[in-house]
Amino acid sequence: MQNIEVAWIFNELADLIELKEDDFFKTRAYRQAARTLAHLEQPLEELSRRGQLSKIPGIGRAIESKIKEILETGTLKKHQELLREIPPGVLEIKQLPSIGPKRARALMQELGVTNLQDLEDAVKDRRVRKLKGFSAKLEWDILNGIEMVRNRQGRTRLSVAREMAEELTSFISLLPGVKAVETAGSTRRWKETVGDLDIIAGAENPEILLAALASHPRVKEVINKGDNRIEVMTWWGIAVDLSVVTPAEFIPAWHRATGSKTHYLILQEIAKYKGLKLNHRGIETQEGKVVDLTSEADIYRSLGMEYIPPELRENRGEIEAATGQGLPKIISGEDIKGDLHIHTTWSDSAMEIKDVVNKCLEKGYSYAAITDHSRSLKVANGLELERVLEQHQLIRQMNTSLKDFTLLTGVEMDILPDGSMDFPDELLEQTDVVIASVHTGFRQSKQDLTKRFTRAMENPNVDIIAHMTGRVLGRRESYELDVEALIEMAAKTDTVLEINASPDRLDLNEEHTRMAKEAGAKLAINTDAHDVRRLDEMVYGLSVARRAWLAPGDVINTLEINDLREVLS
DNA sequence: AAACCGGGGTTTATAGGTTGCCAAACCTA
Numbered sequence: 001m002q003n004i005e006v007a008w009i010f011n012e013l014a015d016l017i018e019l020k021e022d023d024f025f026k027t028r029a030y031r032q033a034a035r036t037l038a039h040l041e042q043p044l045e046e047l048s049r050r051g052q053l054s055k056i057p058g059i060g061r062a063i064e065s066k067i068k069e070i071l072e073t074g075t076l077k078k079h080q081e082l083l084r085e086i087p088p089g090v091l092e093i094k095q096l097p098s099i100g101p102k103r104a105r106a107l108m109q110e111l112g113v114t115n116l117q118d119l120e121d122a123v124k125d126r127r128v129r130k131l132k133g134f135s136a137k138l139e140w141d142i143l144n145g146i147e148m149v150r151n152r153q154g155r156t157r158l159s160v161a162r163e164m165a166e167e168l169t170s171f172i173s174l175l176p177g178v179k180a181v182e183t184a185g186s187t188r189r190w191k192e193t194v195g196d197l198d199i200i201a202g203a204e205n206p207e208i209l210l211a212a213l214a215s216h217p218r219v220k221e222v223i224n225k226g227d228n229r230i231e232v233m234t235w236w237g238i239a240v241d242l243s244v245v246t247p248a249e250f251i252p253a254w255h256r257a258t259g260s261k262t263h264y265l266i267l268q269e270i271a272k273y274k275g276l277k278l279n280h281r282g283i284e285t286q287e288g289k290v291v292d293l294t295s296e297a298d299i300y301r302s303l304g305m306e307y308i309p310p311e312l313r314e315n316r317g318e319i320e321a322a323t324g325q326g327l328p329k330i331i332s333g334e335d336i337k338g339d340l341h342i343h344t345t346w347s348d349s350a351m352e353i354k355d356v357v358n359k360c361l362e363k364g365y366s367y368a369a370i371t372d373h374s375r376s377l378k379v380a381n382g383l384e385l386e387r388v389l390e391q392h393q394l395i396r397q398m399n400t401s402l403k404d405f406t407l408l409t410g411v412e413m414d415i416l417p418d419g420s421m422d423f424p425d426e427l428l429e430q431t432d433v434v435i436a437s438v439h440t441g442f443r444q445s446k447q448d449l450t451k452r453f454t455r456a457m458e459n460p461n462v463d464i465i466a467h468m469t470g471r472v473l474g475r476r477e478s479y480e481l482d483v484e485a486l487i488e489m490a491a492k493t494d495t496v497l498e499i500n501a502s503p504d505r506l507d508l509n510e511e512h513t514r515m516a517k518e519a520g521a522k523l524a525i526n527t528d529a530h531d532v533r534r535l536d537e538m539v540y541g542l543s544v545a546r547r548a549w550l551a552p553g554d555v556i557n558t559l560e561i562n563d564l565r566e567v568l569s
Numbered sequence: 570a571a572a573c574c575g576g577g578g579t580t581t582a583t584a585g586g587t588t589g590c591c592a593a594a595c596c597t598a
Contacts, residue, residue, distance in 0.1 A: 025581065029570035060571045098588085100595050135589065348583095348598050373598070378584040380598040417586080439597055440586065530598075 003037050003044050006070050009079055010034035010063070015091055016082040018101040019108075032058045037067075039350040039531040045071060089115025096145035097476070098138060106131055116146050152474035155193040156238040159503035159540060162187060164238055165197055167218065172242070175212050178203045179247040184257035189310045190543035192506050193473060196231075196239040200257050202250030209244050245280070251293045252282040263313040270303050270319070278303070311546040331545050335552040336538060337559065338367035340433050341412065341466060341498065341526030346391050347372035348380035349530040353398065353407075359535050361405055367561050369433035370395055371410035374422040377439050382414070388427060406561045408432035412466060417441035419452040421459060428461035432568060435498070437466040438479075446480035453486050457495040463568050464524055465490065467500040467507040475504075483512055491521040496556055496567075499525045501541025502534070513548035522567070524556045 014030035017023055036058050037044065047053050048071055053064045070076050086108075093116065094104040107113040110131055113122050122128050123139045165183040172181045178201055182188075185198030201209055206228040213230055214222050219240075224231040228244045245253040256264055256279070271278035275286045283291040283302050293299060297307040305322035312318040312327070321327045342356055343349035351359075353370060360368040372391065373382040383391065392409040399407040410433035414422040417440055421428070428434045436456040438449070456462050468486065469478030490497050497516050500507045505528075508516065516523055525541035527534055545555060552558040556567050 023570085026570050028582085033570085058571070062570060098595065102594060133590090133592090133594070137589070343598085376585085377598070379596090381583070382598095442597085443587075528598095 001045070001071055001074065003040050006044055006067060007034040007038040009070060009076055010037065010066075012091065013076070013079050013082070015094060015101075016079070016086055019086050019090060019094065019105055020082065022101065029058070029063070033063050036350075039533075041532055087114040089118070092116055092149065093119055095475075096142060096149070098141045098145070103133060106133060116149065120146050148474075148477065152193075154195060155474070156195075156197075156236075157473055157503050158187065158190060158192055158194060158506075158543070159537070160236060161194045161197050161238055164218065164234060164236060164240070165199065168197075168213070168216070168240060168242075169199060171216065172199070172201055172209060172213065175203075175209055177205050177208060180250045180254075182254050184254055185241075185259060188258050189260065189313060190540075190547060192503075192509065192544070194238075196241050198257050199240060199242045200250065200254045201242065201244045202247040202253075203244055204246065206244035209242065213240070213242050249281050251296060252278075252299065253280045255296050255299055256280045258310055258313065260314050262315040263308075263319070266315060266319055267299075267303060270323075274303065276302065309546070311543060312549070314547070328549065329551055331542065331550050331552045331555055331558065333539065333542060335555070335558040336365070336525065336542070337561075337564075338365040338369075338406075338557050339527050339529070339535060339538065340369040340408070340410070340464065340524050340557055341371050341435055341500070341528045342368055342535070343372055343412070343528070343530050344370055346370075346381075346387065347377075347383060351530070351532055353395065355532055356535070357398070357402065357405065357407060359532050363535065363538075366404065367406040367408060367564065369408035369410035371412040371433060371435050373439075374411055374413040376414045376416060376422045380439075382422075383411075385423065385427065388423070392431065410435065412437055413462075414439055415452050415456045417444070417452075419448075419455045421456065421462075425459070425461055428459070431461075432565075433464065434462050435464045435466045436462045437468075438470060442470060442479045444479075446482060449479055450482040450485060453481070454489055457486070457489050457493045462495060464496045464498050464526075466498045466526070466528065467505050468497060469507050469509075469512070471507050471509075472504055473506065478507070484515065487512070487516050487519045487521055490516065491519045494522070496522045496524045499523055499541045499544050501525055501527045501537045501539075501544075503537060503540045506540060506544050508544070510544050510547045513544055513550065517548060517550055517554050522556050523550065523554055526557070 010030045011034040014027045018027045036056060044067060048068060053059055053067055066076055090104055090108050093099055094101060111122050111127060113119045123142050128134050128139050129136045165187055169181045169183060172178060180202040182200055184200050186194045187197055203209055210230040213232060218234045219232045220235045221233050223233055231239060231241050233239050268278045277284040282293055291302050300307045306326055308318050308322050344351050344353050356368055373380040375382045375384045388411060395407050395409050409431050411431055412435045415436050415438050416422055469481055471478035497508060499513055525545055527537045529535045556564060
């Protein structure tokens with residue numbers, strides 16, 4: 001049982017209680033506990049064994065015994081009982097935009113609506129608008145929300161897919177007779193969401209692997225099973241497709257399963273043109289001789305081209321480049337010198353400043369910026385002016401005792417609904433990293449929102465615009481924004497655009513990132529981390545950058561500290 | 570339900586804006 005799974009049960013418990021009886025304090029207690037558990041670094045199993053659960057703030061006797069119950073049995077009785085009273089469909093309804101516990105409860109009690117389909121029918125019959133607290137406009141919002149949910153169905157965020165992939169491949173690698181096992185498909189190509197998880201294994205006896213996966217604790221049910229292939233559904237809602245091939249065929253099969261489909265089709269055509277045959281068994285010459293393949297690079301070499309990393313295999317010019325003048329140098333993990341968007345306990349994060357420093361040193365960074373929320377963002381405990389000054393003074397002081405590492409002062413400042421900045425220029429001028437972003441007034445017109453960002457960019461003290469389009473994958477569409485105009489403006493005003501690395505956001509997305517590069521705007525890849533583990537999410541931001549063909553020179557946090565200071569000044 | 574102070578009972582209430590109604594529900598990290 002992973003911490004996040006335990007946290008998820010408490011979150012759902014909070015939702016259920018909110019729907020049932022609206023006990024504010026109980027709901028809040030569960031929700032805070034869920035949040036705390038999700039942010040923990042150590043596994044709950046370990047903390048429980050050492051009797052340290054109740055030492056966690058926000059975990060008292062009742063929640064402690066519930067955690068133990070979950071760890072021992074895998075489920076929570078109270079949670080199961082409530083789920084019998086309140087169908088899971090109601091929870092889905094509550095997740096819709098503009099629907100909270102009160103409206104979800106009204107729909108259930110007044111109309112007997114307990115799932116999304118019922119709700120859609122009720123809206124189409126115009127029964128919903130008649131309820132107290134609802135309206136025709138709200139019916140419209142509901143339909144849009146249902147559509148968004150349906151669109152995301154079957155798609156999983158990359159981070160979930162990759163975690164699952166890591167767990168399952170390391171499990172499979174330990175099975176008898178396994179010579180190789182790797183993740184393929186869009187997960188390996190680092191697409192922002194994936195349909196299902198493709199795993200390829202090389203082994204002589206497929207049955208052992210198929211049976212082992214079928215009975216793995218993460219697996220909920222077997223969808224399909226053949227002689228050397230199995231498709232299963234996991235508890236995490238992502239389907240896994242495992243193919244077992246002979247060890248000799250592993251490399252070509254893995255390569256084909258990685259895709260993308262069009263990339264592979266073109267490679268096959270090139271092979272044919274060269275008198276070769278490329279398929280999942282390998283490369284054959286016209287005379288029927290099999291080309292020896294010890295790596296994917298051998299495949300590309302045989303076709304007369306440079307090795308193409310998985311992130312680029314989308315038929316967006318990579319084949320031409322790899323055949324001709326060569327692929328450009330693309331940014332990679334070693335290029336990143338620091339993280340410029342990090343929150344601490346001063347606002348709404350679980351990290352102390354010293355935790356940030358330690359983790360960043362561990363990651364080999366040479367700098368980091370502390371950028372807590374500004375005063376207007378009350379929900380996130382945004383810092384008042386005096387507290388920012390106090391924090392910055394502390395940071396400067398801490399910085400003097402650090403060797404080969406620079407701690408930068410910063411803020412993530414709200415661009416207020418009227419377009420003004422949340423902090424005065426006098427403060428911004430003496431702050432190393434000024435990030436500006438929007439957290440309120442999402443539903444303003446395209447024109448107004450675009451103007452708000454433009455005003456921020458025009459302020460010479462603003463260095464970076466964070467998560468500009470505001471999308472949250474599967475939960476919230478980006479706001480109405482003239483992204484192209486803003487990218488132009490960023491280039492013109494030397495404002496850096498952030499690629500927010502959080503796998504929930506990935507904002508800018510890869511398309512906008514490409515546009516930014518073309519327009520000559522500079523980018524920064526930041527985690528926006530609120531706990532220590534999420535400082536590791538830099539890889540997801542990097543994947544966006546790589547898929548957009550960014551070079552190290554396009555990204556400011558590849559610079560050495562002195563050059564970075566130059567850019568920020 | 571947790572945390573607190575005292576050893577069981579009390580306190581806790583993100584805040585401010587938006588929506589689309591004329592109040593309450595919802596939303597934001």
